[in-house]
Amino acid sequence: MAIKDIKTYIDKRGLVETSDSEVDKPIWRRPGFNGIRSLLEMEEELSRFLRERRDGLNLNREQVGMMVGLHHEIYARHERAGAKLRVTRLLHLAELLNFSPVEAVYAAAPHMFGESAEEAEVKMKLIRRMLDLPSSTAQHLLMIIEQLSSDNRSEDSNRPADAKRPD
Numbered sequence: 001m002a003i004k005d006i007k008t009y010i011d012k013r014g015l016v017e018t019s020d021s022e023v024d025k026p027i028w029r030r031p032g033f034n035g036i037r038s039l040l041e042m043e044e045e046l047s048r049f050l051r052e053r054r055d056g057l058n059l060n061r062e063q064v065g066m067m068v069g070l071h072h073e074i075y076a077r078h079e080r081a082g083a084k085l086r087v088t089r090l091l092h093l094a095e096l097l098n099f100s101p102v103e104a105v106y107a108a109a110p111h112m113f114g115e116s117a118e119e120a121e122v123k124m125k126l127i128r129r130m131l132d133l134p135s136s137t138a139q140h141l142l143m144i145i146e147q148l149s150s151d152n153r154s155e156d157s158n159r160p161a162d163a164k165r166p167d
Contacts, residue, residue, distance in 0.1 A: 010028055013030065014030055014031070015028040015029060015030055016028065016029060016030075016031060016036070018036050020038050020039050020040075021038065021039075021040060022038070022039040022040060023039070030111065030112075031111070032109070032110070032111035033110070033111055033116065033117045033120075037109070040081065042108040042109055043081040043084070043085070043108075044081040045107050045108045046081070046085060046090075046104055046107060046108040047078060047079050047080060047081040047085075048107070049103070049104055049107035049108070050078060050079055050085075050093060050097070050104075051079045053093075053097040053098075053099055054079070054097060057097060057098070059097075060072075061075055061076050061079065064093075064096065064097070067096050068089070068092055068093065068096065078093075090104060100127070100128075100131055102124075102127055102131075103124075103128070106120070106124045110124070
């Protein structure tokens with residue numbers, strides 16, 4: 001069942017009405033650290049991320065295009081933000097260029113990872129470290145985090161209602 005009061009939903013999430021050259025109608029976005037990045041700016045950051053990953057692996061566009069099944073000029077459009085990148089293509093490139101899709105999202109929209117640039121950077125570093133952990137270490141870390149989370153929930157239930165942490 002759909003939400004009855006969309007205004008409450010928008011307000012609760014801190015979304016603001018804005019316009020974007022990519023969309024004909026008003027859209028709602030969550031502001032980033034320096035205002036609202038346009039959709040094109042996010043595409044450009046994603047493109048820069050892909051180009052840097054490819055360069056870091058000493059691959060050229062022709063080689064990546066071949067592996068992804070595109071002519072190198074068609075692939076180059078993704079690196080110039082001239083072509084929209086579908087999620088499935090991003091996942092394929094993540095396989096080929098050895099990155100986590102989360103890293104690509106962070107490059108395009110770091111504000112999705114924290115309330116400040118510093119907080120977002122710390123969380124991204126933590127995510128990268130977790131992705132590199134051996135399975136057994138990840139399992140132990142998860143148990144510790146779950147224990148800490150349950151401890152925090154217990155502390156929250158003992159606080160007065162006006163002093164509880166926001167969700």
